Amino acid sequence: MSDKALNIGDQFPNFEAETNEGKIDFYEWMGNSWAILFSHPSDYTPVCTTELARVASLVPEFLKRGVKPIALSCDTVESHQGWIEDIKSFGKLRSFDYPIIADDKRELAVKLNMLDKDELNADGIPLTCRAVFIIDEKKKLRLSILYPATTGRNFDEILRVIDSLKLTQTKSVATPADWKPGTDCMILPTVKTEDISELFPNGAVCVAVPSGKSYLRFAPQP
Structure with missing residues (x-):
């Protein structure tokens, strides 16, 4: 086990785990898809219940993007099964269609460095934070967000980030602050001026700045 933090671009470690859907090998479960692993x-617990219900309602949106969701909580499979009924009731869900890892021994929480040392349980043990890991089809970590245990995640933002990751992986663009799918992107500095018309046939705009440098180049989303 290691508590070394994972960095973007690192190989995400494989693991075996029990879930409410049975035992899984993480890599085999992912297959050729991306994955989002989020911990609880x-x-x-109240915030966690709202989050799992929200993700359950968004499963079609994740799958549409080629991303499989999987949760982790530091309790047993039996506990998960009972909790899922509460989650379905709260979220007015007919089904619950993604796995929850049983990490009752906190082994994965420690291995993946998902502890919130400022939030302790009744025994004085650090709670698992609200980690978000997005892993691509090559099993590389593409994004990591750590929320404290007291703050629920914004899954609309996480979907937006996935859209950006997918777009910028294949196109010569970056996404600016507050970008949303379908809005203008920024042309990468590595793109030469003479290549812009070919790569961006719908046009491009360079914003003038006091420095005189031509680096703020916008184009419609390719």
Whole structure:
């Protein structure tokens, strides 16, 4: 086990785990898809219940993007099964269609450095934070966000980030602050001026700045 933080671009470690859907090998479960792994302090907790219900409602949106969701909570499979009924009731869900890893021994929480040392349980043990890991089809970590245990995640933002990651992986663009799918992107500095018309046939705009440098180049999303 290691508590070394994972960096973007690192190989995400494989693992075996019990889930409410049975035992999985993480890499085999992913297959050729991307994955989003998000962690929770424990079952039957209020913020976690809202988050898992939200993700359950968004499963079609994740799958549409080629991303499989999987949660982790530091309780047993049996506990997960009971909790899922509460989640379905709260979210007015007919089904719950993604796995929750049972990490009751906190082994994965430690291995993946998902602890919130400022939030302790009744025994004085650090709670698992609300980590978000997005892993691509090559099993590389593409994004990591760590929320404290007391702050629920914004899954609309996470979907937006996935859209940006998918777009910028294949096109010569970056996405500016507050970008949303379908809005203008920024042309990468590595793109030569003479290549812009070919790569961006719908046009491009260079914003003038006091430095006189031509680096703020916008184009419609390719």
